Amino acid sequence: MFLKKQLPLLVAMFMGTMMIIQFFIPHPFSKNVYSTILDWLMIVTAFTLLIAVQSTVQMHITKIRRKVTDWQSSVIVLTALGITVFVGILGGAYAPTNILMKIFPNVQPGSDTPLMYLYIYFQTPMQATIFSLLAFYMASAAFRAFRARSFDATMLLITASIVTIGRVPIGQFFYANMPEVVEWILNYPSMAAQRGILIGVNLGMIATSLKIILGIERGYLGGGK
Amino acid sequence: MKKMLITLFLFLITMSVVFAETDNTLIPVIADSSDLIIDEFNYCGIESIEVKDAPNDDGTALLIRWEKIKDVEEFDGTYSLYRINVETGKERRIKELITNETEYTDQGLYRNIAYKYYIVAVNNDFQISTVRVYTEEITTTPNWFKKDKIILLLMIIVYILMIVLLVHTVRKGKKLFLRRLAGIDALDEAVGRATEMGKPILYIPGISTMSDIATIASLNILGPVAKKVAEYESRIIVPNRDPIVMTVAKEIVKEAFTEAGKPDAYDDNDVFFLTDSQFGYAAAVNGIMVREKPATNLLLGMFYAESLLLAEMGNTIGAIQIAGTDAVTQLPFFITSCDYTLIGEELYAASAYLSNEPVLMGSIKAQDYMKAIIICFMILFLTVFLTNGIINLFTDADIGFFDGIMNVIRFVFNT
Amino acid sequence: MMKIINYLDHIDKRWIYLVLAIAVIFPFLFPIGCPMKITPPVSNMYNYINDSIPEGGVMLVSVDYDPSTMAELHPMGKALITHCFSKNIRVFLMGLYPPGVGLAQDMISNTLEEWNKSNPDNIKILGNDISLFAFVPGVSVVILKMGEDIRGTFNTDAYGNDLDSLPIMAGVNTYNDIDYMVDLAGSSVILSWIIYANGRYNQKMGIGTTAVSMAEYYAYLNSGQANGMLGGLKGAAEYEALLIKNNVSQDRNQASIGMDAQSSGHLTYIIFIIVGNIIYFIKRKKEK
Numbered sequence: 041m042f043l044k045k046q047l048p049l050l051v052a053m054f055m056g057t058m059m060i061i062q063f064f065i066p067h068p069f070s071k072n073v074y075s076t077i078l079d080w081l082m083i084v085t086a087f088t089l090l091i092a093v094q095s096t097v098q099m100h101i102t103k104i105r106r107k108v109t110d111w112q113s114s115v116i117v118l119t120a121l122g123i124t125v126f127v128g129i130l131g132g133a134y135a136p137t138n139i140l141m142k143i144f145p146n147v148q149p150g151s152d153t154p155l156m157y158l159y160i161y162f163q164t165p166m167q168a169t170i171f172s173l174l175a176f177y178m179a180s181a182a183f184r185a186f187r188a189r190s191f192d193a194t195m196l197l198i199t200a201s202i203v204t205i206g207r208v209p210i211g212q213f214f215y216a217n218m219p220e221v222v223e224w225i226l227n228y229p230s231m232a233a234q235r236g237i238l239i240g241v242n243l244g245m246i247a248t249s250l251k252i253i254l255g256i257e258r259g260y261l262g263g264g265k
Numbered sequence: 266m267k268k269m270l271i272t273l274f275l276f277l278i279t280m281s282v283v284f285a286e287t288d289n290t291l292i293p294v295i296a297d298s299s300d301l302i303i304d305e306f307n308y309c310g311i312e313s314i315e316v317k318d319a320p321n322d323d324g325t326a327l328l329i330r331w332e333k334i335k336d337v338e339e340f341d342g343t344y345s346l347y348r349i350n351v352e353t354g355k356e357r358r359i360k361e362l363i364t365n366e367t368e369y370t371d372q373g374l375y376r377n378i379a380y381k382y383y384i385v386a387v388n389n390d391f392q393i394s395t396v397r398v399y400t401e402e403i404t405t406t407p408n409w410f411k412k413d414k415i416i417l418l419l420m421i422i423v424y425i426l427m428i429v430l431l432v433h434t435v436r437k438g439k440k441l442f443l444r445r446l447a448g449i450d451a452l453d454e455a456v457g458r459a460t461e462m463g464k465p466i467l468y469i470p471g472i473s474t475m476s477d478i479a480t481i482a483s484l485n486i487l488g489p490v491a492k493k494v495a496e497y498e499s500r501i502i503v504p505n506r507d508p509i510v511m512t513v514a515k516e517i518v519k520e521a522f523t524e525a526g527k528p529d530a531y532d533d534n535d536v537f538f539l540t541d542s543q544f545g546y547a548a549a550v551n552g553i554m555v556r557e558k559p560a561t562n563l564l565l566g567m568f569y570a571e572s573l574l575l576a577e578m579g580n581t582i583g584a585i586q587i588a589g590t591d592a593v594t595q596l597p598f599f600i601t602s603c604d605y606t607l608i609g610e611e612l613y614a615a616s617a618y619l620s621n622e623p624v625l626m627g628s629i630k631a632q633d634y635m636k637a638i639i640i641c642f643m644i645l646f647l648t649v650f651l652t653n654g655i656i657n658l659f660t661d662a663d664i665g666f667f668d669g670i671m672n673v674i675r676f677v678f679n680t
Numbered sequence: 681m682m683k684i685i686n687y688l689d690h691i692d693k694r695w696i697y698l699v700l701a702i703a704v705i706f707p708f709l710f711p712i713g714c715p716m717k718i719t720p721p722v723s724n725m726y727n728y729i730n731d732s733i734p735e736g737g738v739m740l741v742s743v744d745y746d747p748s749t750m751a752e753l754h755p756m757g758k759a760l761i762t763h764c765f766s767k768n769i770r771v772f773l774m775g776l777y778p779p780g781v782g783l784a785q786d787m788i789s790n791t792l793e794e795w796n797k798s799n800p801d802n803i804k805i806l807g808n809d810i811s812l813f814a815f816v817p818g819v820s821v822v823i824l825k826m827g828e829d830i831r832g833t834f835n836t837d838a839y840g841n842d843l844d845s846l847p848i849m850a851g852v853n854t855y856n857d858i859d860y861m862v863d864l865a866g867s868s869v870i871l872s873w874i875i876y877a878n879g880r881y882n883q884k885m886g887i888g889t890t891a892v893s894m895a896e897y898y899a900y901l902n903s904g905q906a907n908g909m910l911g912g913l914k915g916a917a918e919y920e921a922l923l924i925k926n927n928v929s930q931d932r933n934q935a936s937i938g939m940d941a942q943s944s945g946h947l948t949y950i951i952f953i954i955v956g957n958i959i960y961f962i963k964r965k966k967e968k
Binding site: 220231 | 716
Binding site for chain 1: 321322323324376407408409410411414417418421424425428429432478481482484485486487488489507508509511512513516517520534537538539541542544545547548552556570571573574577591593596598601602608609610612613614616620624625628629631632635636639
């Protein structure tokens, strides 16, 4: 129990308090401590990528073994993972590796590595496709859900329409000063509302941080209480 | 616990007092009056130059200030500032084309090395005057406390005290009123519905890392939710974008199932890592929604441009959706396509509501009081500002007092 | 009449998608060339880079987006690099996530090739005028660590060269030596840059973000934590327009070409909203 509950809480408390105090001390000693902790963090983060790979591989292997519905997709995921790793290690990420240059004498240092090829011609179009779906979903949401049901909704609707049309050059055809109107909306009314939420959010953030440092909030350690 | 906190505050206060040190004394050097010859090549319009250790730094900067002679003939050239490394004797021009500036902070210096500065006039033909005004030698000193951040430290201490006091009063048995949140009340129903339909619950802890408080808040909610799921013997799926978040989420869900007495019902493969690509993640989660057809989607945490992709897909498959985020720009998307939305800080408060722990409730009250303090400051500033304006408009009375108050408030907000 | 209204109210989503697709593709085939006003957040950034960074100064561009938001953010990066080349400012690129480093590499190859082709008298060289830092995991930790020691954070550039051996690194050790930084991202990374690089180390910075996320950052523009912002494709197009106006580049670039499609897309949204509301009001009247 001590290892699972008290120790993590003590570590969080000690590190949290230390980092707060460190912030107020500009002395080189405090800077060195801080720099060392940042180094640790970077090393830890690098290792978490291994956990990520382990989790992905384990999940998909289980899926294939249990032959769950659409288990074939898991085969594709694992194959793609394997190919990318192989190509990356053999060919280099952004510059060709020595092995590649030895095997193919005409390969010279440059950016045209096999990994970059996979990246530009596979990953890029696939991801761009997903993001572009957003435009279609927004159109559908605009048609279905954006109705002037009440006074508030009407206000929202009018403002949103002005901003939508004013953020593109065509807005100037309707009214020459449209971009200024949009800037005004974003800078004042929208900002006032956002600041309100932001002050609340930031106080909540500080409170949550302090609760974690003080050991009041323990939910993140599991179990709720 | 209480003793520990008190020790912590005392420690904080002592640290701030101990490390606050007195100002380094200025080392002014007045130019010899015989140097003040006004001549094309022997011009010197500088009355004095002084150097002192730059405040609030780690001992790598010096602050140089100079003052021009008033009431001398107009000089239309510029000035250059030079640094001499006393140890090596090397000179370096660190600032040129000085016209109206009167100070410069020289950064990136070595500790334990003496430096000296001089300033010299340069006419428009780039001829350098023979008269140089020197400072004395100085070495940098590292500081132990950032005095310009004192207000921040005080505010942290006040805030901690407030949280601790309120938690203490709640522990003593005082009841605090908290407004109900529809989204939280609906959680039970949403979990129950999924169980009835025999479908899983999809929990998305946002797309950010552990360093985002929204993610931590989301994971705080995951505990009680997973416990409920375990009690109902339903299934919870948690796809992750960050490996650390995944590790923590695994631990939380596992612990919750154990606490509910159903450790066997926990499947390690239900809490997993997908990809760290933003839209790759959105695509994969949408795929899960289509295949698994969850009855309930919980989208709690930090979301960005992918929020609508997730919420619209959830809407299409007909799941009950409860969303919560502090990303202001994504709120409209969630409000249009989800059944319930926790706005901003409601997300942070949710774990207190769910756990029903008086200690957490007290801390929410502390947030409200802090907000009240900030609002008071704003109203005070506005009142002083308006009064100042009105007095200025109608009379020419001395209003230095108001300016003083405004400066104090400005200082507080700036730090 | 009511039949049409009912049909439209329950229309299959895919028809809406199709109309939008046509509206977006059409202007690519028949360009309109809309005129464009430059908004203050864009001109502020342009003016800062143009006037406040000395020749030989240092600019950092952090490429923290995925290929998904590339359409909006990639043109911004290219325009910024071209601008820096024209002012002989050294440019460092980096990515806090692996996909960003690949995109930064693509940006470097493209801009170097284009610049060297059109400016044979001012050739730019990788490692002398522009460089890409190696990928280091850690996101906010990397941002913080750079404030203490840039060389110690990355050690090498993305091509494996020791940073100490690169001419471009002369005098660059911490944020103090970087005149300006722009973060290009569609996610919360921008906040990390604002909180850690600007808040903690006073790094002067600008923002480049997607149109969906830009409203959020006006608060940071007003507070002075960032001094300029390029919002979405429009922001990139405005920046390109400024470059053309000041004779830095000649022809219309990626973003400017996309503006017609975006105009027509936004107009379609407005039409959808209007039609949706007409249907709503007619149905409500009928129900009453």
